[in-house]
Amino acid sequence: MTASNTILVPLDGSVAATAAIPVARGFAQLLHATVAALHVSDDALAPAALIERMKLSDLRGLVVERRPGSAAAVIAQEAAERQAAMIVMCPQIRTDLRPRAFGSVAEAVLRSVRCPVVLVPPGRGQKLWALRRLLVPHDGTPTSAAAMRPATDFAVMAAAELVVLHVATSETARLIEPGTLVFPRYVDQPHHEWPAWGREFLDRLRAIGGARDGVEIRLAVAHGDAGSAIVDFAQQSDLIVLGWRGALEAQRARTVRCVIRDTMCPVIMFRLDRDR
């Protein structure tokens, strides 16, 4: 994790956007960080007026700031300058745009920042948030395994349960990357084969992803469409940990878009380095 003690929460002035704040507070507690609420607007709205507009009642530990300019650019700039530990924001605010995963600001922020971004469904509201169970969906690729290090860091910090979810899809096997671990071709005796495969799957993840030692990880397997399975499974989770390769084009990030669009669970997105 970065040494920074700032968690940036971009707010657009709407009530819905404040759904990010309880989650940001939860992370702040874990990271011993400060939550900086950033309102990017050319309107010279006073902080008190902004607070009133967003109906923010609990202001403990919250720093509220305003910056003029283009929202995505300013958020990215502030995150870089402050070396923010993470950005916590809603992926999109307008509920009439439900079929979309990302609003334009969130998508632009995701594309431009290097720090993790936590996307909080606006429908989550003001409910308190604590990290008790992390869900790490994993497609078996070595690149995606990079999410294991921060995931295990969080699991240790929060004393949370960590579940890795591998979804068996019906798609034709694509050689996404060399070393990708897929389901076994031969399952001689399933009651022996699956535990052995599961153990190896997790061992490979730990090895490639640099997972912290001593963290107990549980493997869950689901079948069918990956996005739907993740959303389904996340109903019992407090945080989805997603590694993504920096591309949000419709085809390449189909699963990511599906999860962001449909889940009610916060999603932390770590940008993966393809050259790892």
Added chain:
Amino acid sequence: MDHVAAFLGATLMSDLPLSPWDDRSWLLIEDGVHPAREREVESLFAIGNGYMGTRASIAEGGRFSRPSTFAAGIYVADGNLGPRLAVLPPWLHVEVTVEGRRLSLEAGRVLAHRRQLDLRQGVLWREWRQQDPSGRITRLKSLQLASLADRHLLLQSVAITAENYAGEISVATRLGPADGRTTDIEAIVAESGAMLLRISDSRVGIASASKVQALAASRAACHEASADSGKEQWSWEARFGETVRLDRILTVFTSRDAASPAEAARDHLTTVHAGGFRAAVAGHVDAWRRKWEAAEVRIVGDEAAQRALRFATYQLIAAANPDDEHVSIGARGLTGEAYRGHVLWDTEIYMLPFYVFTDPAAARSLLMYRYHTLAAARRKAQAHGYDGALYAWESADTGDEVTPRQVVGPDGRLVTISTGEREHHISADVAYAVWQYWRATGDDAFMVAAGAEILIETARFWASRAQIETDGHAHIRQVMGPDEYHEIVDDNAYTNGLAMLSLEHAADAVTSLGQDHASGWPRLSERFGLAEKETHRWRALAAMLATGLDPPTGVFEQFAGYFQLEEVDLAGQWERSTPIDVRLGAERISRSKIIKQADAVALSALLWEKWPAAVHEANFRYYEPRTAHGSSLSPALYALVAARLGDLALAQAYFRQAAEIDLADNMGNSAGGLHMGALGGLWQAAVFGVAGLRLRETGIAVDPHLLPGWVELAFKVQWRGRLLRLWFEADPRRIEVGVERGEELTVAVIEGPSCVARGGQRFCLHADRSGWGEWEETAQ
């Protein structure tokens, strides 16, 4: 376990006491260390001698390693999941410290790292050059072996070179768990001059011991030992560029071998030590040389096939112990924890033929394991309301059923496991193996002492299991065949076919023993408790058993109602990333004609002589497009049958698929151990399929169909005390047979001439476009 571990001294010797085999085609090579693949490499490069098996873990340990040693027959209880092979500490654990800093792949730069499995000599080699963060370059060369000449002996030799520095080097070994790795050792205590390692359930102790051997050392190494942990350490001041070699002997005994394993280990160490380290290494190498002389399958023209068969042969040799008839070979041998060391039909149907024809003593021991567990098989039959012996689908030390009844599946749901309850063909598989062994070896002593009883008791099981019904046929209902996609079926073709054979063979054995051992027969008959006309009933029942044969097509219906199931096109399914049973779901699969593995086709492989080739052809063509090969056992049998049918392209495709199961592992399940059944199946595909070897009452028959690219195939087999070497050449077609020892036997070629040869004779046979010519005796 008792243990005194020690290096045998320090000296200025640059070379190890042995070199890797100089033909690279005998070496399995892994360069570098890849955390993702490490556990798979540990399985592939495992060493063993049938008594012990050790995974090829990095000697100093590592985060991504799964080091372990297994001893055949040493199990621990594990709750509802039943017994599993005990995980013992990796005996080859060695830590090197340079100037107080532990040498590690994860600290500094790896300049070179290579592991080699020397298939020819049964040795694991390692070469490693590491530059530590201070710039010191240290080179390590090591060998490890589990002696095939003396199964209680483990040898290790490490040469350490201080390439560009002078300074203190220390080397530590230990038997206790390293780096927090889990083993089943509860305690290590010093006893009788060795170390005793106590296993979790306290039923078994294992002992090992070693001793310092003073070599011509330039100067003494400082030695410290901790009796409690089994840790020992040696340290010395290394000179610039100096190489120091340390040799280590360990002797291992378990409470299965000796009342006091510690004393036995200590005493044996004294004996081995007196003979010297080099002599011990030489004995091991010679034992491997002799094994290869008997078992090598040589292929000219296909390097990949050659390599795969050498690997399979190596692992099969390393898995068996002819001297211990109370253990068998688990589905993953002694190479990994998967399958918990459980013994399944893989042993009798897939592995045993290799031993029958190359190492009959090992085959006999494996069958004796089934004899010694006959009481458990009787208990299982009785518990199910049947007579005779129903062997456990999964068996461990006692032979009692150890298949779990329920497990939690990968999706968290509770799954009922039916194999232990329903896969009854295991009893027929064991009987088939007994018969095949007897037919190939003529070992009457085994048959009298053990084999006949197995045949009789399994026949009694089938006699009570099959029911004659109103249609005039005997039926075996509610079973699971090898095709486990269809869990509970009636009249499974494989089960019924093997049961029929079991009944016939038992009757034949009784008749034969009655004739050949007339004087002792009354006593034998009494021992077997044979009822009057019992064998007649077996024969009658065998004749009435439903076979499922559809006369117009010649196809065996795999089970009653199979032909009415849904057709699902498997074409285009192979590139998908998810197994078909997972993708379609168990329920859908059970309603379809998709089968998991060779079932009716396995009948062809095992009972070729029982039906004409047209029947085999019909069944192969029918089932091949419907087989998903969801079992690693399947491709080899399809290769075998395809080769016999002369479909060489398909035979080659399946042969390659079988060869790649472990060697081209990309699905991660070799990490838990190697697929021993598939390795045995590969040998059968070459010998029974490509060479077409079959047994005859007076000798053997062959029917060679060399695969595309195979210029030559050669191997040795044993038949009733004769040792034969067989050569097959592709172009021009030529067969050569050399009988190296033994009396006369007949060597026939299917649809060709026969010859009678005896020890010291060699015959060859040529073919032209019109067919085979006549056998000609040639000079030796």
